[in-house]
Amino acid sequence: METVVFCHGMPGSIADAELLQRVNPNVKIITLNLLDVDPAQIDIGLQKSFDVALRQAESPQVNLVGFSIGAMAAIKLAALRPDCVSRLTLISPAAPLTLGEFLPKMAGKPVFNLANRSPTLLRFLTRFQGLIARVSPNTMINMLFANCGTMEQELLKEPLFRNILSQALYASLVQKPKSYQSYVCAYVSDWSGVLPDVSCPVVLWHGTKDTWSPPEMSEKLKKAFGGKAIVNWVDDAEHYSALTRTVL
Numbered sequence: 001m002e003t004v005v006f007c008h009g010m011p012g013s014i015a016d017a018e019l020l021q022r023v024n025p026n027v028k029i030i031t032l033n034l035l036d037v038d039p040a041q042i043d044i045g046l047q048k049s050f051d052v053a054l055r056q057a058e059s060p061q062v063n064l065v066g067f068s069i070g071a072m073a074a075i076k077l078a079a080l081r082p083d084c085v086s087r088l089t090l091i092s093p094a095a096p097l098t099l100g101e102f103l104p105k106m107a108g109k110p111v112f113n114l115a116n117r118s119p120t121l122l123r124f125l126t127r128f129q130g131l132i133a134r135v136s137p138n139t140m141i142n143m144l145f146a147n148c149g150t151m152e153q154e155l156l157k158e159p160l161f162r163n164i165l166s167q168a169l170y171a172s173l174v175q176k177p178k179s180y181q182s183y184v185c186a187y188v189s190d191w192s193g194v195l196p197d198v199s200c201p202v203v204l205w206h207g208t209k210d211t212w213s214p215p216e217m218s219e220k221l222k223k224a225f226g227g228k229a230i231v232n233w234v235d236d237a238e239h240y241s242a243l244t245r246t247v248l
Helices: 014-021 042-056 070-080 109-117 119-135 137-144 150-156 159-175 177-188 192-197 216-228 239-243
Strands: 003-007 028-032 062-067 085-091 202-207 229-234
Touching (some): 003 070, 014 159, 028 042, 119 159, 216 229
Parallel strands (some): 003 028
16 A cells, blocks of 8 residues: 655644545555754755655655645655655645746745745744744634635634644744744745656646645646646635645
């Protein structure tokens, strides 16, 4: 049986995998804790975590799955370890910003602008968000999803989903803010150079109404990966609702 190695979103935590597991109950999913790395050396930390995951896998090659900004981590690992990755699955992927004019359409535009222009202000924003996440996680969740659509609103009615979001916010903004900031800063840099090094088949899943990662991101990624990539469009789905509909 194929083993899945999962890279969660950012902000996110290993609990993100629960949303993928519930629609793929018979799949073994090993989740990399992206936050549990040295903030100054996240690429090296990713490789070490991936090697540990491979030792737990039931096959010599794995389906490497990346969600949201976790797609960046998955793409980098697939490029670095082609011998170990049979397939790359990207869900609601946050593509390199250099591939298109995505930023004006992204719900996270203020955060990414700060990461580009002033990492110091990003640290202050993270502290402020971390305070809210610690004291009132539901307030933080409601702020993040204030403009979401129908499918995400339905998910927000589920206690399990809110609990997963609370864990994501606490892990990223309270427990490991430096690691979270490092991933955000790495994301806004130009990392598109690794895309040609991905040699395995690529499967993209993207909601047609995603406002966190605009659908154009998967279009550009498919073009960059060429004939080895396909896109599965999830009608009317958004960011997390695409994750809950991904069949591995």
